Amino acid sequence: MTLERRDGVALWRQIAETLESDIKAQVFAPGKQLPTEAELAERFSVNRHTVRRGIAFLEQEGLLRVEQGRGTFVQERMVDYKLGKRTRFTENIEKQSRIPSGELVRAIVVSADETLARNLHLRKGAPVALIESVGKVDGRPISVAAHHFPAKRFPEMIDVYKKTRSVTKALAHYGVADYTRKETRITARLPTASECRLLELPRSQPVLVTESINVDAEGRVVEYGWGRMAAERAQLVVQP
Template sequence: MPVDSSALIEEDDGRVTALPLARGQGVAAWRQIADEIEADIAAGRLAPGAQLPTEAKLAARFAVNRHTVRRAIAVLAAKGLLRATQGRGTFVEAKPLAYPIGRRTRFTEIVTREGHEAGGELISAVETAADEHVASILRIAVGAPVLETEMRRFVDGTPVSFGTSFFPLPRFAGMAAALRDTGSITRALAACGVPDYMRAETRISARLATVEDAARLDLSPGRILLVVDGVNVDAAGVPIQATRAFFAADRVELRVAG
């Protein structure tokens, strides 16, 4: 039995009006609620980025308990239609961002060009010794000092990726401070004397999100992540960054430039 979908978004003068569900027809209440919300999203009645009412309000609206509502939301989150954020609420996922990868791949430029606001957060930065893999990519000696950074990136406040990068030292001794100040790898590299750089190599794979991944990206565990391994070089062709980034597959559409 269809319900008035607009009532999911606004209340009448602050009153909570129960909306009927079809009972005794073999369709679980949580499934009916999930179907109604999904139909609203498909029809555009719930726009990308829209916030759903709280679990308590939805439970009152459908005359069910909060566990039933929570299960409906979990199913839609697993399908990539909703994003449940601890302490903030539940939101309709935005359409995937077109993210081209080519010789010049710049996160902030790409996001801004698509009409969105880009953001970056430095999670950690530590000096460590290059292992054999990192040393081979950066063309430095095994055990040479490198700066290992972890960053998380946002589009309109929603986390879309996180990743780890390695920068050779002492050349990029000021990289951590620049990343904290700017939240941008491009601007931080410029602050360290590299005004321009190119992507020398990109490899793309995929894996399922772990519990830790899900927490970083506000995802349900088990969702698909796109894994992008890249090597950036300066104008002279010298490797300056070895990076591995994890993108939420439902939020970013990677496009490899020809």
Template sequence: MTQSRRKTPIWQAIANALRLDIAEQRYLPGDKLPTEAVLSERFGVNRHTVRHALSVLVDEGLVHTRRGAGAFVKSAPAEYPLGKRMRFHQNLRQAGRLPSKRTLSLETRAATEEEAARLKLVAGDLICVKHGLSMADGQPIAISESHFPEARLPGVAQALSEETSITKALTKVGVADFTRASTRIRAVLADATHALRLQISEGAPLIYSTGLDVDDEGLPVEYGMTWFCGDRMTLTLEDD
């Protein structure tokens, strides 16, 4: 009687082959894997089987997918120090990453009582509200909402429309230097809008940070709220 042989499921064989490709550095961190169509041709299977194999690699943390963009080899989380001087571009460059920012919206409006209290203004004073998207090596890593005291720093809205760097924008309105006065961090889950902007799944873990920056006289120049991708960022506390 011939003993039956246990067969390896084809999706598992595909996952094993892709693991080997990654281990032997045919695809480096951040590289895009071939499309489902190309992988289907390579292995002679349908896309559903390829998708199953990729989902296993996603669960293992080797690969991540971006909605409408494909599957990518997971990069190591970007190191981002939290200290007295928070400088996005400088911090990421020091970590060996290419930083970029995109302004999603910019508006000037009256401050609520809570917003005014944070910025040491009077309710109804003008503030500039900026929503932005931050990226490392072209991959979204954080979305942010920042409030600036337009009443105290006239022209800051115009400066922010001209500069993606907050440091450069504040320099234009006379803030030569600023430091972090306080930072608070907690874990939250991504809602539908977070997921869309960050190209992650709804319910994925995020690191929510709020911070207040002040000038050399101790007056607030920015109150910021940032939602970092939990698996793309490592926040480190530093003593300046």
């Protein structure tokens, strides 16, 4: 395909318009990788610098994302992740007619450090069940969550979780029929090497970090957790 030079319309702009039309026509579906710069340069009979300008424009417009070392991808629809009195990953995603799934990263018993002891109302060194998992939407990872539970109150929590594959069902096993969010703190930073691997993110893309406390009907802390969410794939919606 050879682009025709049009008065007042740069070649890179024509490339951007063509790729945008391709995206709208589902030639390149959300999440799909575009051809390489070299392949696009050959397609449009231009140099790679011209292709790069067109891609950079579409990236600024939010239609594409460029991942260092991986390539250029069509941006997926943003997930609205709601934080409210009851925050449940599966429920949040299913309400948006999307498919939630998860992958267990690790499940171990650790000794409470100062932070865990303070937030779980335990003595320092007390056993804590740690369950860390990756949350996925339509098969693509969007978050890494670490859940901490007082092991004395919830003995064998790890085994129960592995059977139920659900924090809500695991807590129900111990008689906690409902739990609510007491507080959530939100910050942002660049991802660690581990988070880049789990979330399939480049080091230049930030993550939203949440720190939360959940309590039972009597106000007792049942879970202290923190999550790291890919900022380019989800936005946090705080509800009263």
